[in-house]
Amino acid sequence: MMATEQVEKVLLHMDDRVAYLTLNRPKSLNAMDVDMLNQILHSLKEVAANDNVDILVLAGSGTGFSAGGDIKTMLSRVDDNEFEPxxxxITEITxxxxxLxxxxxxxxxxxxxxxxxxxALVADYIIADRLSSTAMNFIRIGLIPDGGAHFFLEKRLGEAKAKHVIWEGKQLSPGEALHIGLIDEVAEEELQTAVIQKVKKWKKRPILAMIQTKSIYNQMHLPELEKILELEKIGQQAMRNTKDHREGIQAFLEKRKPIFTGE
Known part of the structure; x- marks a missing residue:
């Protein structure tokens, strides 16, 4: 039964030193419910254990990469005893x-x-389609980013720009995202073609040396990431208890603009 569920929500394919992990809830724009999060973690551990894989490509099926957390599903988990797990x-996935x-x-x-x-921001390199969009939009439901987003945004943008992106929560075009350094490349042709080209280029390089450099930086910054993940958990719990969050959720469900009061 578990194997069937995993195939439905997360597709994992490995070929010629490359693993392809595809989020696969296209009818929900790949919104991540708890089952999907568990399957993502299982797949990542499988990739980590495979010595024949050097590159991982993260993607989404259907019409988008991912709309984020599945709000309707998360609403059923309002009890604090369920929020913590x-x-x-999310911390373990990150x-x-x-x-990796x-x-x-x-x-x-x-x-x-x-x-x-x-x-997506955890990746070493981000390629976006010309028709893509990015948004750190937790603010729209009165929450803060999680999944280490404070860490990864600060590393890419610097603290000031990271705060602005989080506070504004607006949708960015690929050109805007590239300009501020949120992504690394906008595909000139098909996204798949751009990914293939990048994979081919990396395969021709001393990739073990590249991975070793990545490991050095990651080990150096791991304590900071762990601290931020803990602070995000504490902060998210606090925000879940605010009137603004309840209003943001209600407005989302009613498909209207929220009216925040700072409470």
């Missing part, structure tokens, strides 16, 4: 992907938002 799961002894590419088409963007 979900945040621990750390497993960050410490492989080079990681995020291939973004369509929207990458919220937790979906957090996941």
């Amino acid at each position: 979900v945040m621990e799961l 750390k497993t992907l960050y410490l 002894p492989k080079l990681v590419i995020s291939a973004i088409h369509g929207p990458a938002a919220g937790l979906g963007l957090s996941l």
